[in-house]
Amino acid sequence: MPYTPQHKEQTRQRILHAAAKLFCSQGFDRVTLTQIMKKANMTHGAFYAHFSAKSSVYEAAMAFASSHAFWARDDKQTESKEIHIKALVARYLRWSKNDKEHPSPLEFLVTDAAHKEEKVRQAYQACFDSLVERLAAILQKRGSQNAYALAEETVVSLVGTVAMARSFTQPLQKDFIKRAQKRIVGRLNVNHEKTLEPVYVM
Structure with a gap:
């Protein structure tokens, strides 16, 4: 059964929340995708359903934090x-x-x-x-x-x-x-x- 748009958005928000916390405290280079997904309590594979690269999630996470x-x-x-x-x-x-x-x-x-x-x-x-x-x-x-x-x-x-x-x-x-x-x-x-x-x- 496919995920609903609401579920997908909630998942994306979890990733952004986790990424924002990490990027704001450590900067871009010191944060890994593994760390982000671990903090979001999600599997690494789920990342690419929402973002194409670390720089993409950084861009979205900084807008989220702002x-x-x-x-x-x-x-x-x-x-x-x-x-x-x-x-x-x-x-x-x-x-x-x-x-x-x-x-x-x-x-x-x-x-x-x-x-x-x-x-x-x-x-x-x-x-x-x-x-x-x-x-x-x-x-x-x-x-x-x-x-x-x-x-x-x-x-x-x-x-x-x-x-x-x-x-x-x-x-x-x-x-x-x-x-x-x-x-x-x-x-x-x-x-x-x-x-x-x-x-x-x-």
């Missing part, structure tokens, strides 16, 4: 309410304790941005652009000048902070992140924090 990340999940809230920038930055920089159910694409290893496979680079770029646009929209609502440029600079700073922090040991890592958070929030909150009622994103 759409389920904490910033994306707050779209409806931010249509009428202000997000507290400090809360967003702090949430991101807690990468080691991040949402385990819905991994954030902000956890990417920066090596994926310069990967030899074009599809991997494009997937990374698409998620990066999505995060910049999301932050830019928030900054525009706050009345920031040059919101897109400031958002781009902020995402670069956040990604760079996490990439560097991964190589540090405690307590150097904690102190480094704390200093970076203070600098980033300071740039974003100039002339804005005193005039707006924040809503914390948890």
Whole structure:
């Protein structure tokens, strides 16, 4: 008896969920198809019913992670309410304790941005652009000048902070992140924090 479209979609979502968790924590090169299917609790053969190669599942998994990340999940809230920038930055920089159910694409290893496979680079770029646009929209609502440029600079700073922090040991890592958070929030909150009622994103 053939599988129903609903069953096939559920299977695909299981693979994407497992792949997103692995790619977001380890990067493209360190993850194998065997690991993905084991985490999804499925046989290796089931993979090719949905994806043609690892780069294909990476592309789909990164889009999945981006759409389920904490910033994306707050779209409806931010249509009428202000997000507290400090809360967003702090949430991101807690990468080691991040949402385990819905991994954030902000956890990417920066090596994926310069990967030899074009599809991997494009997937990374698409998620990066999505995060910049999301932050830019928030900054525009706050009345920031040059919101897109400031958002781009902020995402670069956040990604760079996490990439560097991964190589540090405690307590150097904690102190480094704390200093970076203070600098980033300071740039974003100039002339804005005193005039707006924040809503914390948890």
